[in-house]
Amino acid sequence: MSMKKIGVLTSGGDAPGMNAAVRAVARTALTSGMEVLGIRRGYQGLLSGDVFEMDLRSVSDIIHHGGTMLYTARSKEYNTPEGVQKAADMCRKLGIEGVVVIGGDGSFRGARDLTGAGIPCVCIPGTIDNDVASSEYTVGFDTAMNTAVDMVDRLRDTTESHDRCSVVEVMGRRCGDLALLVGIAVGATVILVPEVPFDFQKDIIDRMQFTQKTGKKHFIIVVAEGVGGVTELAHKIEESTGIETRATVLGHVQRGGSPTLRDRVVASEMGYKAVKLLESGRSNRVIVVREGKVVDLDITEALAMKRPFNKELYDIALKISI
Numbered sequence: 001m002s003m004k005k006i007g008v009l010t011s012g013g014d015a016p017g018m019n020a021a022v023r024a025v026a027r028t029a030l031t032s033g034m035e036v037l038g039i040r041r042g043y044q045g046l047l048s049g050d051v052f053e054m055d056l057r058s059v060s061d062i063i064h065h066g067g068t069m070l071y072t073a074r075s076k077e078y079n080t081p082e083g084v085q086k087a088a089d090m091c092r093k094l095g096i097e098g099v100v101v102i103g104g105d106g107s108f109r110g111a112r113d114l115t116g117a118g119i120p121c122v123c124i125p126g127t128i129d130n131d132v133a134s135s136e137y138t139v140g141f142d143t144a145m146n147t148a149v150d151m152v153d154r155l156r157d158t159t160e161s162h163d164r165c166s167v168v169e170v171m172g173r174r175c176g177d178l179a180l181l182v183g184i185a186v187g188a189t190v191i192l193v194p195e196v197p198f199d200f201q202k203d204i205i206d207r208m209q210f211t212q213k214t215g216k217k218h219f220i221i222v223v224a225e226g227v228g229g230v231t232e233l234a235h236k237i238e239e240s241t242g243i244e245t246r247a248t249v250l251g252h253v254q255r256g257g258s259p260t261l262r263d264r265v266v267a268s269e270m271g272y273k274a275v276k277l278l279e280s281g282r283s284n285r286v287i288v289v290r291e292g293k294v295v296d297l298d299i300t301e302a303l304a305m306k307r308p309f310n311k312e313l314y315d316i317a318l319k320i321s322i
Helices: 018-031 041-048 081-094 103-117 141-161 179-186 200-213 228-240 253-254 261-279 301-302 311-320
Strands: 005-010 035-039 052-056 098-103 121-125 165-170 190-192 219-224 247-250 285-289 293-298
Touching: 005 018, 005 041, 005 081, 018 035, 018 098, 035 041, 052 253, 081 103, 098 103, 098 261, 103 121, 103 301, 141 165, 141 179, 141 219, 141 253, 141 261, 165 179, 165 228, 179 190, 179 219, 179 253, 179 311, 190 200, 190 311, 200 219, 200 228, 219 228, 228 247, 253 261, 261 285, 261 293, 285 301, 293 301
Parallel strands: 005 035, 005 098, 098 121, 121 285, 165 219, 165 247, 190 219
Antiparallel strands: 035 052, 285 293
């Protein structure tokens, strides 16, 4: 028997494009004859029954907004066997027969647990860090990159005017993709990521001094959040080179803003596919991008994957940003 009612929630950190995914889920389900409940504030909202019935107009004019109309939260209570069972019981009480979960790996683990408790789930990767190992691309990554590039381009204007060095921290606690691509796009002299150890003298000071000899007078250094210590790093660079050096942490500005075309389209395609999987009776799946195509994988299989760092692209960055 086909599903009659599904829920949709966003969990973990917000990412531009989440609203586009929610919109696609709601409209695909509604036009397929299902009822849709929007679940506010992730798994925490599911535990408390904080839901509302959605119609076609519930998701009007949200595709271009950042953040998530369903809000998001992290739940300690849900991360227990008792919490998962309570959430499953709430689903049954509300008549929810399947759930679309939009978030990162932590959200996927929650979906796997909920599926194990008898409520079918399908996941969509939404995180600006692009740190979901099973997917080449996550919703929100393109917008975050473009936001960071815009901010660094602005920062370069004042850096160049004063012959300074700017050390810029971008998000990415465990994954350096954001720092790597932003660094290439802004022509950073140095890019520091969690995946590649660095030597302060060789990888920073020597590179800066070499470029000085070729006529370079200002410098951009992009650092992933997971490397950390940008303020201390800026002090050390200034002490070692005599170049005035400032640290800038872009922070949560990278999470906000209107999603790019790519994030809107990928999120829409993933939202549609998620509903179709539930409709066909398939669950415990995550929608991913593999070899440029939107496909689905088993959640457990997806969570076991390791994400390779693009060392070739990193080496290219070192060659062309000197």
